[in-house]
Amino acid sequence: MNFDLSSEQLAVRNAAVRFAEKEIYPKVAEQERNCTFPKETIQKMGSLGFFGAAFPEEFGGTGSGYLCHAILCEEISRAHSSLRTPFNLQAMTCPATLLQWGTPAQKEKYVKKLVSAEWMGLFAITEPDVGSDVAGIKTVAIKKGGRYILNGQKTWISNATVFDAGLVFAKTNPKERHRGISCFLIEKGMKGLSAREIADKLGHRCSPTGTLFLEDVEVPEENRVGPENEGFKVAMTALDRGRLSVAAGAVGVAQACVDAAVRYAREREQFGQLIGTYQMVQQKIAEMRAGVEAARLLLYQCGFLKDQGRRDTLESSIAKYFASQVAVAAANDAVEIYGGNGYSEEYPVSRLLRDAKLYQIGEGASNIMRQLIALDALGWKKANG
Template structure:
C-alpha cells in the first residue's frame, strides 16, 4: 500500500494550484458578488487538459485516470466552488454518460468538444418535483416517427442557460417508473427548449445553475443513448463518478476552511497572544485537520478503485457522504475561529459558508447516502 502520489499527479496538482492562484483566487469574490460566469476561464482550463484525465486519447483525453481528475476537483474546490461546479459537467456525469453508454458516433461527435472546454455540458436529471426520486421524473419523451417529442422541465441544472450539449432524462413510458426512463442527448438551440439561470442564489453564484423547459422539443431518434428504458441504469452509472467528483470538491473547500483558520489563528491576537494558543481553538483546528485528512484518504481510495477498474460505487458514496459533511464541519470551525469577521468579505470564510452546503445535496443528499451505505452494509442492495 503506497500513499505517495506519482510524479505526474504531483505535477497536475501543482499546475492546477498555480493556475488557481493566478486565474481564479484573485477574482473569485468578484465573480460571486456579481454572478459572473467565467466562460473564458473554463475554456483555458480545457486547453490545459484539466478535464481530460479520465478519457481515452482518441477523444482528446490524457488517460491519466480518475485520481488525477479528483486532484483537479480538489484544487478547484479549494479556490472557488462556483467555478469548480463546471468540472462535473466537463469531466464527470455528462461526458462519462457518453463514454460509458454512448455509441461510437455519439462519442466522436461530442466528447472532444466537452473535454477541450469548447463545448459546455450539462446533466439534466433533477426536476421541481423529482430530485432524489429519479424514477419519479415527469418529463416525457414520446416517439413520433424519427424523433422524440420532449415536454417537461428540469431544475437546478448546472450550465442550464449556457450549455452546448447535455444529457436529459425523460420518460418514454410514463406508465412505468424505473423501467420507463430513457436518456437523450440535447443540443443548444433546439426549438422549444429554454434555459434560464437562477439568479441571486445563496452561494456558488458564479456557477450557471437553473431551469430548462421543454415545450414540444423534437429530439432526433439518433440522440437516444442506449435503448429505451435504460435511463435509470445509465444515470446510476454516471452518478458513481459524479459522487466522487463532488467528494473531491468537498475535500477542496474543506481544505480551504482549514487554510483560512490556520492563517487567521496565526495572525489574530487577543489577551497578548495569538488566538491559536488558546486550547479551545486548538481543539477546533485539530478536529478540522483530522477530518479533512480522513476525507482525503476516502476520496483518493474511491478514485484509485476507479483507476483499477474495480467496483467503486459504495466507496464513492462513502467518500461523498463523509467528505461533504466534514467540509461543512470544517467551514463551521473556521467561522468559529474568525468570529464576527466571518461576516466580512475581507475574509474568504463568508463565501465558503455560503457555498459548502451544496456539497451535502448534490448527486444525492447526505440522508440518501446514509441509506445507500447502510443498505450495502446490511446486504440489502
C-alpha cells in the first residue's frame, strides 16, 4: 500500500494552492460580506481544468482522475467553501452524470461547456416536501407526443438563479416510487421555468441557492437522460460521485480550521503566555488535526476506488459522514480557541463554522449516511450491491 501522492497529484495540489493564494484569499472576506457569486473565479478555475480532472480530454477534461478531483476540491474549499459547489455542478453531479447516462448528442452539446464552466450547471432533486426521501418527489413529467410536460417545484437548488443548463428529476409514473422517476436536461430560458433566490442563508453565502418553479415546461424527448423510469438510479450514481466532492469540501474546511487555530494559538497571549502553551488548547488542536488526517485518508480512499472503476457507495458515504462531523467539530473548536474574536467577521472562523454545517445536510443528511452504513454492517442492505 502506497500513501504517497504521485508527482501529478502533487502538482495538482500546488496549482490549487497557488490559485487560492492569488485569486481566492484576497477576495474572500469582501465577497462573503456582500454574498457575491464569484462567477469569474469559477470560470477561471474551469479554464484551468479544475473541474475536468475526472473527465477525458475529448470532453474538456485532463484525465488526471477522481483523486486529483478530490485534492483540487479540498484545497479550494480550504480557501472558500462556497467555491466547493462548482466541483459538483461543473463536474461530479451534472456533467459526469451526462457522461455516464447521456446520449452522444447530449454529451457533445453539454459536457464540455459545463466542465469549462462556460455554462453554469444545476442538479435538482429536492422539493419543498421531499428531501431525503428522493423516491417521494412530486414533480411530474407527463409525456405528450415527442415531449414531456414538467410541473412542480424544486427547492434548495444550488445555482437555481444563475444556471445555464442542468438536470432535473421528475415522476414519469407518479404511481411508482423508485421505479417512476426520470431525469431531464433543462436549459435557462425554457418557457414556464422561473427561479427565486433563497437569501439570508446560514452559510455558503457566495454560492447561490434558490427555488425552481416548473409550470408546463416542455422538454423534448431527446432531453431525457437515461431510460424512462430509471431516473432514481441516475440520481444515486450522481450522489455517489457528489459525495466525493462534499467529503473533500469538508476536509478542506476542517483543515482551514486547523490552520486558523494554530495561527491564533501561536499569537494570542493570556496570563503572560501564548494560549498555545495551555494543554487544553493543545488538546483541541490535537483532536482537530487527528480528525482531519483520518477524514483525508477516507477521502483519498474514495478517489482511489473511483479511479479503479470500483463501486464505493459505502466508502464515499463513510467519508462524507465522517468528514462532515470532523468539519463541524473542528469549526466549533476553532471558534472557541479564538474566543470573542471567533465571533467576529474579522477572522475566518465564524465563516468556517457557518459553512461546515452544510456538509452534514447536503448530498445525504448525516442520518441517511448513518442508516446506509449501519444497514450495510448489519448485512440487511449491502451498500455496494
